[in-house]
Amino acid sequence: MAVMGSSLARNMARHGYRVALYDHWVDQTQKMMAAHGGEGAFVPAGTVEDFVTSLERPRRIVLLVKAGDVTDQVIDSLLPHLEEGDIVVDGGNSYYEDTRRREAKLRELGFHFVGAGISGGEVGALEGPSIMPGGSKESYEALGPLLEDISAHVDGEPCCAYIGTDGAGHFVKMVHNGIEYADMQFIGEAYELLKAAGLSLEEMAQVFETWNTGDLDSYLIEITSQVLRQVDARTGAPLIDVIVDAAGMKGTGTWTVQSALTLGIPVNAIAEAVFARAVSSHPELREHAQAALAGPDRTIEVTGDARQQLIDDIRDALWASKVVAYAQGLDEIRSAGKEYGWEINVAEVAKIWRDGCIIRAKLLERIRSEYAANNLVTLLEAPSVKSELERCQGAWRRVIAAAVGAGVPVPGFSAAVAYYDMARAPRVNAALTQGLRDFFGAHTYRRIDDEGSFHTLWSGDRSEVKVD
Numbered sequence: 191m192a193v194m195g196s197s198l199a200r201n202m203a204r205h206g207y208r209v210a211l212y213d214h215w216v217d218q219t220q221k222m223m224a225a226h227g228g229e230g231a232f233v234p235a236g237t238v239e240d241f242v243t244s245l246e247r248p249r250r251i252v253l254l255v256k257a258g259d260v261t262d263q264v265i266d267s268l269l270p271h272l273e274e275g276d277i278v279v280d281g282g283n284s285y286y287e288d289t290r291r292r293e294a295k296l297r298e299l300g301f302h303f304v305g306a307g308i309s310g311g312e313v314g315a316l317e318g319p320s321i322m323p324g325g326s327k328e329s330y331e332a333l334g335p336l337l338e339d340i341s342a343h344v345d346g347e348p349c350c351a352y353i354g355t356d357g358a359g360h361f362v363k364m365v366h367n368g369i370e371y372a373d374m375q376f377i378g379e380a381y382e383l384l385k386a387a388g389l390s391l392e393e394m395a396q397v398f399e400t401w402n403t404g405d406l407d408s409y410l411i412e413i414t415s416q417v418l419r420q421v422d423a424r425t426g427a428p429l430i431d432v433i434v435d436a437a438g439m440k441g442t443g444t445w446t447v448q449s450a451l452t453l454g455i456p457v458n459a460i461a462e463a464v465f466a467r468a469v470s471s472h473p474e475l476r477e478h479a480q481a482a483l484a485g486p487d488r489t490i491e492v493t494g495d496a497r498q499q500l501i502d503d504i505r506d507a508l509w510a511s512k513v514v515a516y517a518q519g520l521d522e523i524r525s526a527g528k529e530y531g532w533e534i535n536v537a538e539v540a541k542i543w544r545d546g547c548i549i550r551a552k553l554l555e556r557i558r559s560e561y562a563a564n565n566l567v568t569l570l571e572a573p574s575v576k577s578e579l580e581r582c583q584g585a586w587r588r589v590i591a592a593a594v595g596a597g598v599p600v601p602g603f604s605a606a607v608a609y610y611d612m613a614r615a616p617r618v619n620a621a622l623t624q625g626l627r628d629f630f631g632a633h634t635y636r637r638i639d640d641e642g643s644f645h646t647l648w649s650g651d652r653s654e655v656k657v658d
């Protein structure tokens with residue numbers, strides 16, 4: 191009955207469901223009832239047993255607890271009271287491998303376990319989040335209508351759809367968060383560049399506001415203007431200038447990158463967003479580097495038309511980089527789907543991200559329709575995306591060159607364009623890597639004109655031998 195749990199319960203009650211409430215700390219439930227008890231049909235329970243037995247069968251129990259050991263403890267406390275076919279839903283940001291483990295354990299006992307990613311924060315939970323449920327198809331039949339009801343809607347369509355078995359829902363939510371990290375990093379880089387070009391905070395807020403009326407239209411761009419305009423009540427200074435520049439994280443972005451590494455899927459733009467937070471939160475490194483390292487002073491001299499051109503270029507660089515982060519995240523989802531047998535429908539994922547979640551953006555409708563209409567390996571090849579990338583790429587490269595020249599760090603933009611260039615290159619530098627590996631470690635290489643593996647006798651007569 192903390193913020194997310196009570197908001198979701200209120201959302202269900204507002205949709206006409208009778209909702210039983212339980213919290214380990216009874217006063218939490220009492221507080222929730224005192225503040226919102228009048229909003230719907232709530233049935234507060236004092237014990238786990240009362241809570242479970244008050245539910246209709248199959249029981250649909252939604253947990254909103256801190257991801258980790260607590261989730262296991264709460265599940266264990268429910269087990270003695272469950273009956274065959276009951277459904278336990280974990281709505282937290284759990285690691286998908288934990289979800290797979292829990293699902294297997296509960297399935298063995300005759301219960302359903304659904305790892306459901308829920309995005310949208312407190313307001314989303316109350317007014318309509320985006321929901322990404324995994325677990326068995328059978329559990330979705332009992333659960334789906336309720337989750338769809340309480341989710342956000344776009345043109346009457348719910349931002350909730352069955353994702354795939356066991357950990358699929360939490361995997362997709364994890365990648366959502368990885369994209370969220372990248373989105374924020376790109377916005378941060380755009381902000382740094384606008385600052386380098388001499389824009390005031392109010393001018394920047396106006397720029398983001400304008401961008402939010404075009405292709406960049408998204409929740410994160412929208413709230414950027416609000417954060418930039420916020421004045422600190424204590425000092426009268428802009429709030430942004432009194433916030434310590436060290437970004438925190440709970441770890442879902444890191445998991446996205448770790449899982450991509452395990453799957454062998456390149457998500458370098460998302461990784462740079464995670465590493466940018468790591469640099470920001472490494473005071474020792476920053477202190478020593480600030481004292482030791484020289485370089486340009488992060489100003490970009492522009493006036494008149496050139497200034498507006500730079501602003502427009504930054505917009506295009508931001509859009510193109512954002513597309514790359516989505517392409518990487520969706521590639522990771524698609525690959526994980528194959529690896530784990532989830533059969534994930536990428537168009538459906540884009541569809542349920544169109545509203546309710548933190549990365550909601552106009553771009554997601556384009557992504558949905560492109561995946562629905564084409565059999566895409568990468569979002570970058572989608573007809574309307576590739577033509578727009580082609581249009582943006584001059585600006586993208588100009589912005590990165592200007593940033594590097596002025597000493598403004600743009601790790602996200604740079605990683606995104608490097609991915610674009612590597613992916614489209616007919617040959618990449620890996621042939622040399624293979625040659626070097628073969629030289630020092632006889633790791634062998636494949637030839638473009640023959641089958642099998644080969645090794646050059648580097649320390650002998652340099653003739654080539656076929657290895658298998």
Ligand code: 6PG
Binds near residue numbers: 283
């Ligand atoms: C959401 C958010 C939410 C939260 C994350 C990110 O989709 O509603 O992603 O899950 O903001 O925990 O947190 P960190 O930035 O702290 O990792």
